[in-house]
Amino acid sequence: MSIPTVPGHGRSVQEPSAVAGERRQLLNIAYRLLGSLAEAEDAVQETYARWYALSPERREAVVSPGAWLTKVAGRVCLDVLGSARVRRERYVGTWIPEPLPDRADREGVRTEGEGAASTDPADRITLDESVSMAFLVVLESMTPAERVAFILHDVFRYPFGEMADILGRSPAACRQLASSGRRRVRAARTPAVPAVRQAALLREFKEAWEARNIRALVDLLDPDATLSADGGGLVGAVLRPVRGSALIAQYLVHIADKAPGLTLLERTVNGVPGLVAQHAGVTVTVAAFELVEGRVSRIWAVRNPEKLGPWTEGDRP
Structure with missing residues (x-):
């Protein structure tokens, strides 16, 4: 750490x-x-x-x-x-704790020269092990x-x-x-997964989700995986954790079918690879992941708009 x-x-x-x-x-x-x-x-x-x-x-x-x-x-x-x-x-x-973006992912939403002198609070947080979503959840x-x-x-x-x-x-x-x-x-604590491997696995996960390939999603998920969502009562979100690879895969495909035009972006979430979902150019979900033995074991999907401020700064509807 x-x-x-x-x-x-x-x-x-x-x-x-x-x-x-x-x-x-x-x-x-x-x-x-x-x-x-x-x-x-x-x-x-x-x-x-x-x-x-x-x-x-x-x-x-x-x-x-x-x-x-x-x-x-x-x-x-x-x-x-x-x-x-x-x-x-x-x-x-x-x-779910409030997710933070990597400063590098946010530079595109500022005019040239603003990024270096940014006073945005999100840019002042040092992204290390002690702010990973898995770590923050344990702190809870x-x-x-x-x-x-x-x-x-x-x-x-x-x-x-x-x-x-x-x-x-x-x-x-x-x-x-x-x-x-x-x-x-x-x-x-779970065994650390190299960042390159994390990014590669999440890219496969993103592609399987975009293709609505339930079988591929199940293969990428740990059999006992858990998905938790935080809508805060302000937007639609599953109220209880979804458990098991098959149910999670079906749920993710259901979400994709309900929101045609959903765009998935590979982004750094609290210092580690994650995914951001945008609809009509607006960030609607930030997902953090925990990986165990080459599979996704935990997904934390933050949908509460009050927790997505740092992510929506440069969104264009």
């Missing part, structure tokens, strides 16, 4: 530019903690609001603005995670405290001593929480 660093520790620089420079790191932390770019942006905004609510004297007394901001962002995210559990119990269908199985402890320590190398202030627990308890989260990740 690529391990991002936590900037700002040990620095006493108080210039506005130095404090603002922590935004990218905070957004990376918040997205991994919340699984939602919109909620991550809100958490970072709240963190900065609390910073600027301090008196100038109190801000000047902060030895490390980066550490202070990380601590506050962690507390904000912990609160959001607690309330999110209640909200997601009322969610229509399956809740953790308690809020486990998730915060695991992400801050194992991904961002945040010390347990400083984490104790965020979680309101002893450093030893924080260590135990991170260890529990680590066990969940290890239990769910």
Whole structure:
């Protein structure tokens, strides 16, 4: 796993530019903690609001603005995670983390020169193992405290001593929480598939889907594969996971038949190969995949339009 660093520790620089420079790191932390770019942006905004609510004297007394901001962002995210559990119990269908595009896939929707200076939040997320859809789904199985402890320590190398202030627990308890989260990740981890092989397999999958070839789709799917869709109650989507290669293949062909003119594009989804479905030039579905032993074992199809903002920026109806 690529391990991002936590900037700002040990620095006493108080210039506005130095404090603002922590935004990218905070957004990376918040997205991994919340699984939602919109909620991550809100958490970072709240963190900065609390910073600027301090008196100038109190801000000047902060030895490390980066550490202070990380601590506050962690507390904000912990609160959001607690309330999110209640909200997601009322969610229509399956809740899937918000998918992120690769910046390179988005350059075509900007005019020349804009891409390099983009301030779009989606472009500030570092796409590595810790944002793959499979990883984010495992994080959803953790308690809020486990998730915060695991992400801050194992991904961002945040010390347990400083984490104790965020979680309101002893450093030893924080260590135990991170260890529990680590066990969940290890239990769910599957053997890594080289990116080239992933891309090749998904190209075959795309071609079989376009051809409505049920037999080919079944061959490419693990017999116990699962497909989950997230429409959020805003668009049509299967409310419960579809299980088994034959049922998934039939479901995919049914979708293709219901939406003639559907275009499938090979794109990077959360750092790994995925597929994007467009209808009349508008992105309607972003699909992430997990592969096991050369077959598709999991499909996460995000259709909720509120989660597709970064993907629809350059769409043309």
